[in-house]
Amino acid sequence: MTELLNVVRQYKQDPESVYSTWFINNEDRLKAFRSIRRGVLTVVQDIKTGSFGNDFKGSSLEFVLTCITEQKQVFEGAAHPFYWKPKLRIPDIYENEANKVAFGQFLETCLSATKEEQLVKQIIKLSERNIKGLGPAVASILYFLHPTLIPPFNTAIVNGFNLLFNEKQKLGSWTSYLKMREVILHTNAQYRTELSTDLGAIAGLLFEIGANKLLIESSAALDDTQKTKVEKLLKKRHAEVLSEQQEEDLHTEMQYHLVKIGHALGYDVVVASNDRSKAYQDSKFSFLCIPCLPKMEADQDTFNTIGLIDVLWLEKGTNRVVSAFEVEKSTSIYSGILRLSDLAVSFPHNLRTLFLVVPNQREKEVILQLKRPSIKQQNVPIQYILFSELRQHCDAICKFGTDHNAMTKIAKVA
Incomplete structure (x- = not known):
């Protein structure tokens, strides 16, 4: 408990961490919630009226993901899982009309949901459809609709979670995501006075750990190659902060x-x-x-x-x-x-x-x-x-x- 508390405080005290540069005192982050919610409404409407199209480029979904990817490096690659990859036929929500409608209905229900169990039920239903290529990356959209209930999800966050909690959760699995979510919510409740009811704070912590920008005891013993990589990442982050x-x-x-x-x-x-x-x-x-x-x-x-x-x-x-x-x-x-x-x-x-x-x-x-x-x-x-x-x-x-x-x-x- 003491060790994790120290990690949280180290994260908060770093002036160049995600917490300091994105989560607090950032008007662009606050503006994004309204824009993304309205963008998701447009996606749902486009799917209903048949005007959504059969490609990510130029779609209303692209607008939503553009707004998300601008939210600091935590969401930098959030759009990639939604690019239409014709050779792989993924994600299968552009040319498969049934899947497209299911995705639209999922978003509409999540938009109007008010309770945690409603959101989890919709995630399970979407997971059971086994839509090819459509995995927990969707959680990054849901976070901006329900920031106190749904944590975002990407490679660095999964890596950080596995390092911090000594787990082996998988990137593309909704089952792994739901397990992660339970642990994240429980941990966030324990440290809420240090973090926030908004799960962006703890997600940023996991991101920093997973990107090797915040070292914890289990990852502190690095060889020279790893140390060089960490130094480069920290220099890159410093340059990004100065640019911002x-x-x-x-x-x-x-x-x-x-x-x-x-x-x-x-x-x-x-x-x-x-x-x-x-x-x-x-x-x-x-x-x-x-x-x-x-x-x-x-x-x-x-x-x-x-x-x-x-x-x-x-x-x-x-x-x-x-x-x-x-x-x-x-x-x-x-x-x-x-x-x-x-x-x-x-x-x-x-x-x-x-x-x-x-x-x-x-x-x-x-x-x-x-x-x-x-x-x-x-x-x-x-x-x-x-x-x-x-x-x-x-x-x-x-x-x-x-x-x-x-x-x-x-x-x-x-």
Whole structure:
């Protein structure tokens, strides 16, 4: 018990661990839950209407897995088990219509489930169908639907589990997954005050152990080759953390430019609820923005989603949104589109301008996403602004701009 407690604390205290860089103080992680849930709803609807297709590429399932794989290295390879491999005919949910429907029904039931036994029952039913190539990788999707009940699952997590608990559970087996889940839930309950009710915390611990980024007693005796491998992994992780920090700084800078312009144009400005303590250089957002998003006539889930939009401009002293901006540095452009769409659909009679703000190198990607038929059908007029344009013209718009329409001068339409 003491040994495991020490491992948990070592994991939490490491500033570059998954716990520190992904699980806590990470607004992208919080945003992902809503985007992935809505994406899964789209997958179910596409299967129902027969528009899902017979390939992973370009499907609504690809959007879901893209959002998941952006969630730190824990989920880096989460999409691979879902790629359609024609020669192997796996996973058999694209060309086999019965399997496709079964997968859709499984996702729909899990979406609406409220109890642990309902989820386990659905997992067992899916396992009994023996759909070729469709294994416990699905658990990584379920985690984002039920983070307190379903732990994610991948090679590193299995390896970490086997090392920590001296087990021999298998990667592709639902039976092994369910056994692992029971042990994970029991252990998490024992150390809940150190970890979290959200199973992402303990899954990150297992991942760090399985990837040899956190050494435990049973794996501490390494030969020179293994030591070299561990050193390379730790260097790679350090480089990733530095890169993420640079991206976060760039995201904050772009938010600041938008806050500064909105303030100069005379609007009330709100930043995402989890960004209000941020500052760029010597300018704190709390000094330029109103304290919180005013109450709106929307259900609580939608209101919470709107509250995660990076920057909102409102008419002075009102709750009417004039412009909304989603800054997408490396995260899913699709999830940003969803949040802007939620705003537009919730308040269809209010005229507003909606913008994605993206790095120059992602211009082709944003055009592709905005031109998707499923996005165009929503008839939500979203424009995009490149980082370089916002940075270059910020001061000029502050000085010479009269209202929100000034932003359309530097914006583009897909």
